[in-house]
Amino acid sequence: MDGTRVSAESLAWCCPVCRGPLDLDFAPTPASLKSLAGRVNSLWRYAECLPLPAPPVSLGEGRTPLVPLKDGVSAKLDFLMPTLSFKDRGAVLLAGLALRLGPRQVVADSSGNAGTAVAAYCARAQLPCTVYVPEGTSAKKLEQIGAHGARLEVVGGDREAAALAAREAADEEGTFYASHVFNPYFLHGTKTYVHEVWEDLGGRLPEVLVLPVGNGTLLLGAALAVAELHAAGLIDRRPALYAVQAAAVAPLAHAWDEGADDLVGVTPAAPTFAEGIAIPRPPRARQILRAVRESGGTFLTVTEDRIxxxxxxxxxxxxxxxxxxxxxWAAVRDGVLGSRTAVVPLCGAGAKTGLAGA
Incomplete structure (x- = not known):
């Protein structure tokens, strides 16, 4: 992120100077709506916009339904993905990249869904995989990760502790760090969410894209897709990005309220039903804040009762x-958007965690 270049053929997982996340020098031109007809019914139909050719590890990910909820708000059912969460969009790119690089092992860290997705696609690619998770991770998510044959490392402490343990392992020789935060290929997978919305709405986007933000991988992917579609002249206006955080863990919303460009006075995470976005120090914080600001969007927070x-x-x-x-949905179901059209993602299946507070 500081201008240092890293070879795409290396196993480097961060900037060697600042240790920050990597970005990809890749500015594709999307295909027109008409030319998509008859293509494969997965996210690989947007081949021009993906930094890898279709890999042999695909599980048919993508092309999830878009259904109306109420008052101009529709939901994209990304819980109907192969591993029951939107993280498959990025995990298939990471597995494809790992397969090309041929590492000795793959490691990942997760609060559950990203680890499950990486484990599944590594199983498909026959790559050995270890997933670091924090204690307190949903038992169902642990079961799903283990079922795919990944080795589980349960780390004492919170989500950040699991990430630090994985990064230490990632520095070992011959290791591919399948990080959904640090590796930009993941973002180029999640951006297909917006390409699908654009196609499903007949070549347009809603006025607002409402997106959950912990590490911000779906929001940053959405910003990439919006920029691609706009640069190609396939949309004439950019939707506002509304970023949603749990009130219990809202470092980015706090920074936004302070008018800051980066995190401000970060405090430890508090318990929340929204464990998947309980990230007190997202490494791409500056990028997330900038993307929301440039879109004309804002941040919203939701209490545990609203969740x-x-x-x-x-x-x-x-x-x-x-x-x-x-x-x-908790953030917008009470009419905060007024008459504006919007799409919200439903990112993970209820069977993964059960009912909140139950």
Whole structure:
């Protein structure tokens, strides 16, 4: 992120100077809406916008349904992915890259969903994988990671402690760090979320994209896709990005309220139903704040009660979504967007965590 260049063929996982996340020098031109007809029914239909050719590890990820909720807000059902979360969008790119580089081992860190996705795609690619998770991770998510054959390392402490343990392992020779935060290939996978919304809406985007933010990988991917579509003349205006955090762990929302360009006075994470976005120090904080600001968007926070009620509300509509995955609906279901059209992602299946507070 400081201008230092790293070879795409190396196993380097961070900037060797600042130890910050990497970005990818890649500015593709998306295909027109008409030319997408008849293509493969997965995220690989957007081949021009992906930094890797379609890999042999694909599980048919992508092309999840878009369904209306109410008052101009629709939901994209990304919990209907192969491992039941949106993280498959980026994990398939990481597995494809790892397969090309041929490491001795793959390591990842996660509060559950990213680790599950990486474990599944590494299993598909027949790559040995170790996933570092914090204590307190949902038992169902641990079961899913283990079922894919990954070795589990449960780290004492919070999500950040698991990340630090994985990064230490990532420095070992021959190791590919399948980081959904540090590796930019992951963001180029998550951006397909917006390419699909654009296609499903007939070549347009809603006025607002509402996105959950912990490490910000879905929001940053969305910003990439919006920029690509706009630069190609395929949309005439950019939607506002509304970033949602749990009130219990909202370092970016706090920085936003302070008018800051980076984190301000970060405090330790508090317990929250939205465990998947409980990130007190996101490494891409500056990028996230800049992306929201440049889009004309804002930050919203949701209390634990609002998360719990939103999960029950969606379940009553036939959509059983995990507690982290309902955060965006919790933020906008009471009409905060007014008459503006919007899309919210439902990111993970309810079977992964059960009902909030149950």
């Amino acid at each position: 719990r009620h939103a999960q029950s509300d969606l379940a009553s509509q036939g959509l059983y979504v995990e507690s982290t995955g309902v955060a965006c």
